Amino acid sequence: MASEPSLKPDPTIPYGPEGQQWMHSVSRYAMDPSGTGESYLVKPPCKDPISVYPVLPDQKLVHKEFQSKFQVPSSGLSHAQIKEANEAALKRNRKFQSSFTGYQANMLFDYSHLKEFLCMHTNNVGDPNAESNCQMNTRWIERNVLDYYASLWNIDWPHLGFAENDKEAYWGYCLTMGSTEGNMYGLWTARDYLSGKELEIDVPLESKPDDPEACAMIQAEPVAPTNENALVPVAFYSEDSHYSLPKTMALEQIKTFYQLGIKKYPGECPLPGLQGIWPHEVPSTDGPFGPGTVDIEKLKVLVSFFTGKGHTAIVVFNYGSTFKGAYDDVKNAGEAIMNEVSKQPGGLYSTFEVKYDDGTKRTVQRLKVWVHVDGALGASFMNFLEMAHKHGKTDKVGPVFDFRLPFVCSITTSGHKWMGSPWPCGIFMTRSKLVLKPPSVPDYIGSPDTTFAGSRSGFSPLILWNYISTHTYDDQVEAVLRCFNYLQYISDELHKMESKYGDLKIETTPLALTIRFKKPNSRIIEKYSLGTERMTGFDSSGNRIAFTYAHLFIMQSTTKEQINEFLGDVKSDEEPFPPQMDPFARRQSVRQPLAKCLMAIRVNGRGY
Numbered sequence: 001m002a003s004e005p006s007l008k009p010d011p012t013i014p015y016g017p018e019g020q021q022w023m024h025s026v027s028r029y030a031m032d033p034s035g036t037g038e039s040y041l042v043k044p045p046c047k048d049p050i051s052v053y054p055v056l057p058d059q060k061l062v063h064k065e066f067q068s069k070f071q072v073p074s075s076g077l078s079h080a081q082i083k084e085a086n087e088a089a090l091k092r093n094r095k096f097q098s099s100f101t102g103y104q105a106n107m108l109f110d111y112s113h114l115k116e117f118l119c120m121h122t123n124n125v126g127d128p129n130a131e132s133n134c135q136m137n138t139r140w141i142e143r144n145v146l147d148y149y150a151s152l153w154n155i156d157w158p159h160l161g162f163a164e165n166d167k168e169a170y171w172g173y174c175l176t177m178g179s180t181e182g183n184m185y186g187l188w189t190a191r192d193y194l195s196g197k198e199l200e201i202d203v204p205l206e207s208k209p210d211d212p213e214a215c216a217m218i219q220a221e222p223v224a225p226t227n228e229n230a231l232v233p234v235a236f237y238s239e240d241s242h243y244s245l246p247k248t249m250a251l252e253q254i255k256t257f258y259q260l261g262i263k264k265y266p267g268e269c270p271l272p273g274l275q276g277i278w279p280h281e282v283p284s285t286d287g288p289f290g291p292g293t294v295d296i297e298k299l300k301v302l303v304s305f306f307t308g309k310g311h312t313a314i315v316v317f318n319y320g321s322t323f324k325g326a327y328d329d330v331k332n333a334g335e336a337i338m339n340e341v342s343k344q345p346g347g348l349y350s351t352f353e354v355k356y357d358d359g360t361k362r363t364v365q366r367l368k369v370w371v372h373v374d375g376a377l378g379a380s381f382m383n384f385l386e387m388a389h390k391h392g393k394t395d396k397v398g399p400v401f402d403f404r405l406p407f408v409c410s411i412t413t414s415g416h417k418w419m420g421s422p423w424p425c426g427i428f429m430t431r432s433k434l435v436l437k438p439p440s441v442p443d444y445i446g447s448p449d450t451t452f453a454g455s456r457s458g459f460s461p462l463i464l465w466n467y468i469s470t471h472t473y474d475d476q477v478e479a480v481l482r483c484f485n486y487l488q489y490i491s492d493e494l495h496k497m498e499s500k501y502g503d504l505k506i507e508t509t510p511l512a513l514t515i516r517f518k519k520p521n522s523r524i525i526e527k528y529s530l531g532t533e534r535m536t537g538f539d540s541s542g543n544r545i546a547f548t549y550a551h552l553f554i555m556q557s558t559t560k561e562q563i564n565e566f567l568g569d570v571k572s573d574e575e576p577f578p579p580q581m582d583p584f585a586r587r588q589s590v591r592q593p594l595a596k597c598l599m600a601i602r603v604n605g606r607g608y
Contacts, residue, residue, distance in 0.1 A: 007047060008046060009043055009045065009046055010045065010046065010047070011023035011026075011040070011044040013044070013045045013047070013048050014048065014068075015045065015071055015073055016068065016071050016072075016077075017068050017077065017081050017084075019068065020073075022044050022045055022073070025073035025075050026040065026042075026074050027074040029041075030074050049067075050063065050064050050067045050068065050071075056092075057522075057526045058092065058095070058096075058526065059092070069081070069084060069085040069088055070085050070089075096527075096529060098562075099527050099528050099529070099562060099565065099566075100528070100529050100557075101529065101530070101555075101558060101562060101566065102525075102528055102529040102530035102531045102550070102551065102552060102553065103529060103531055103553060104322070104414075104417040104418075104513075104514075104553055104555070105417060105553075106416070106417065106419060106420030106556045106557050107420065107557035108555075108556050109419075109420035109421070109422075109467070111422065111462075111463060111466060114462055114463070114466065117459060117462060120136065121136050121458075122136050122137055122457075122459055123136060123137055123455050123456065123457075124137045124138060124139055124142055124174070124456040124457065124461065125455045126448060126451070127173070127438075127448045127449075127450040127451065128142045128143055128146065128173045128174070128451075129143065129159050129161060129171075130448055136458070137458050138458040138459075138461045138462055142173070142174050143159075145174060145427070145461050145465050145468065146159070146170070146173070146174070146429070148468050149172075149427055149429060150170040150429065152383050152402075153170075153402040153403050153411060153429065154402050154403050154404045155168070155169070155170040155402070155403035155431065156168045156169040156170065157169060159171055159172075160432075162200040162432060162435070167431065167432055168431060168432070168433070169432045170403075170429050170431065171429070171430055171431070171432045171450075172427060172428050172430065173427075173428060173450075173451050174426070174427055174456070174457075174460055174461045174464060175412070175415075175427060175428055175460070176456045176457040176460060177424055177426070177453075178376065178414040178416060178417075178424035178425065178426050179242075179244075179374060179375075179376035179413060179426050180242070180244040180248075181412075181426070181428070182376075182410075182427070182428040183242070183248055183316070184248050184251070184252070184452060185428050185451070185452040186372040186409075186410040186412060186428060186430070187235070187245075187248050187249070187254060187314060187372065188252050188452070189430065189434065189436055190233065190314045191233055191252060191254050193366060193367075193370060193409075193434055194231070194233040194313075194314065194350075194366065194367075194368075195231045195232075195233060196352050196366065197436055197437075198436065199433070199434070199435065199437060200435045200436065227310045229309055229310035229311045230350060231312075232312070233254065233255075233311065233313065233370070234255055234256070234257050234260055234306045234311045234313055234314070235249055235254050235255065235314045236256070236257055236302060236303055236313060236314065236315045236316065237256075237281060237315075237316040238281060238282045238283070238284050238293075238294035238299075238328070239279075239280075239281040239282065239283060239284050239287075239288065240284045240292040240293075240294075240318060240321045240323070240324060240326060241281065241316060241318055241321070241374070242318070242321070242374060242376065243322075245316060254314065256280075256281075257278070257282075257302055257306060258278050258279065258281070260306070260311075262278050265278075265305075265309075268305075270305045271283075271298055271301060271302070282295065282299050282302060283298050284326075287537050288536065288537045289535055289537060289547075291324065291326055291509040292323070292324030292325070292326030292512075293318075293328050293329065294317065294318070294328045294333060296329060296332060296333045299315070299336075300337055300340055303315065303337050303340070303341070303369070304337075304340040304341065304344075307341050307344055307369070312366075312368050313337075313341075313368065313370070314369075314370050314372065315334075315337065315369060315370070315371050316373075316374055317330045317333065317371065317372070317373050317374065317401070318374050319373050319374065319375035319376075319377075319378040319379050319382070319401050320376060320378025320379070320512070320513075322376075323514075323551060324507075324509045324512060324514065324516065324551075325377070325378075325509055325511075325512025325513055326512060327378055327382070327399055327401070327509075329399040330371070330373060330405060330408065331400045331405055332399070334371055334407045334408070337369060337407075338369065338407055341368055341369055346368070348367060348369070349365040349366060349367060349368060350365065350366050350367075350368050351363060351364075351365055352364050352366060367407075367409070369407065370409045371405075371407050371408050371409050371410075372409060372410045372411075372412075373401050373408060373410070374412060375401060375412060375413045376412065376413060376414045376417060377413075377414065377417045377513070378413075379402075379411055379412070380413045380414070380417065380419060381476065381479075381480050382398045382401070383402070384473065384476045384477045384479075384480050385397060385398060385480050386398065387473065387477055388477045388480065388481055393477065393481060394481060394484070396511060403431070409430060409431065409434055410428065410430040410434070411430075412427065412428045413426055414426040415427065415460065415464050415467075418555070418556070419464065419467045419468075419471075420467065420557070421463045421464075421467075422463070425457065425463060425464065427464070435450065436450075438450045479556050483513055483554045483555065483558070484513075484554075486554045486558060486560065487508065487513060487554045489563065490515060490552070490563050490566075491506065491508055491515055493563075493567050494506050494515070494517055494567075497571070501576070501577050504517045504518045505517060505518050505547065505549065507549075513553055513554050513555065514553045514554070515551065515552055515554075516549040516550065516551040516552075517549065517552075518548075518549065518550070518577050519532050519548040519577070519580065520550055520570065520576050520577055520578075521573065521575060521576060521577070523573070524566075524569055524570065524573065524576060525550060527569065528566055530551065530552060531551050532548060532550045533551075534546055534547070534548040534549075535547055535548075535549065545582070546582060547580065548580055552566070
């Protein structure tokens with residue numbers, strides 16, 4: 001027998017801007033005309049939503065009044081009420097816009113000239129390189145955006161179509177979500193590529209027949225089927241990676257080295273000092289309190305262990321990590337991995353026996369390691385820093401990350417971070433030879449279903465196109481240099497404050513556009529939307545330690561005036577940096593450190 005619900009519908013609860021009871025604002029069409037059974041055809045509230053939803057920090061004193069403006073009863077709102085609500089929302093966000101410095105988002109843009117596109121539907125459903133039955137799209141604009149980034153990321157362009165068999169040209173699309181979608185699509189592609197699934201352009205060791213349709217691969221099996229690991233890819237990413245990665249692994253059922261290690265190889269972790277215990281993620285250099293880059297030697301050892309067991313590998317590098325803004329050395333790390341894998345049986349490739357529609361079998365090769373670059377922030381602008389460096393404008397230069405490296409398989413970047421957009425968007429790009437054959441070519445849309453989502457935003461390519469159209473390479477070089485100058489300025493000023501406030505733990509990862517420091521009080525955090533994160537680890541004596549940082553990002557929209565206002569608020573506050581309680585002070589850990597600051601499985605922070 002079903003148990004009684006803990007909450008019951010209550011139609012007397014106030015709801016809407018006028019504070020009427022819910023039952024007095026219900027449309028007559030929501031009432032049961034039969035008069036039998038329930039009085040309503042819809043469900044009344046079980047509790048006052050205003051009492052259970054979060055209180056906005058800046059609206060504590062007027063929480064109920066503010067929130068009620070946005071409650072929509074079935075009778076709708078009047079034009080005056082809609083106007084009042086819109087004005088209240090705009091006023092609130094504009095207040096924070098002027099001091100928004102805590103996250104990777106450029107606020108300097110004005111796309112109001114595109115407002116007429118808000119009055120029409122645009123949908124780029126399907127492959128951006130194929131026309132669709134849905135003519136309300138911006139595919140031709142999307143292709144120009146992709147060409148721009150293909151050039152910037154040093155890969156052959158334009159996309160010639162798979163029939164042209166230009167295996168080294170790019171393929172990609174504009175994301176409707178941010179780089180999280182790019183990570184999801186990249187890892188999905190990596191999983192299926194390494195598992196032997198069908199490609200748009202499959203590469204047999206001998207020539208194919210002239211008819212590409214006759215070469216459609218319908219099944220792939222390893223040459224040595226006794227090796228049960230041959231089609232089981234293993235994922236590797238550092239402890240400073242974005243939170244979307246573990247989420248993606250769970251969603252796409254990709255095993256991480258930790259999951260596979262504790263199941264198939266318990267006690268066999270090859271990293272020194274761990275007594276065979278597998279870490280959850282690849283350790284970062286110097287652990288949680290280090291610069292945030294992946295530890296190349298540890299990554300190499302871990303990948304080599306699993307490829308040595310016959311597994312294939314998915315390696316994700318960060319290029320502008322979320323909290324510390326760190327750049328993994330993709331070139332040196334990738335070369336170290338490839339050098340190790342090349343020494344193993346079969347070298348860098350797995351060999352598959354492939355069965356075609358005509359019944360013939362051919363031998364094809366696949367890479368053993370898929371390298372994906374999560375360049376949500378850095379992939380959008382670091383090439384401009386490299387240009388400035390080569391022209392003697394700065395001594396700063398980041399590690400190469402793009403398609404100049406032959407082992408890089410895919411890259412993603414966000415459009416709302418460096419470029420600036422009203423909503424999340426971005427770009428995913430890979431090599432044509434690595435693109436999977438889509439599950440279907442639906443007649444309904446008249447286009448191959450090659451992207452992650454079905455319907456895709458037709459507005460986001462407009463935003464990205466307008467940005468690149470109005471920001472020359474020269475403009476972006478100057479913007480990058482200005483950001484680094486401002487970062488040095490705020491670093492110098494914060495260091496001066498340490499004579500008054502003590503050690504503020506001021507840290508900047510090389511080439512990052514962010515500075516992190518001791519967490520300030522809630523007033524400063526709220527005004528500047530500062531991201532915060534608690535780091536935990538072990539000191540040299542085996543005691544567990546913790547410290548909470550805040551960080552501030554210098555983006556294209558950051559001004560000297562904003563920085564000075566922040567510094568002024570810190571100086572004028574009675575206690576800008578409250579003392580931090582050590583959660584482990586009363587119960588020091590008796591555990592000995594497994595490695596310096598090894599484990600920091602953070603559940604807060606890690607992304608934006």
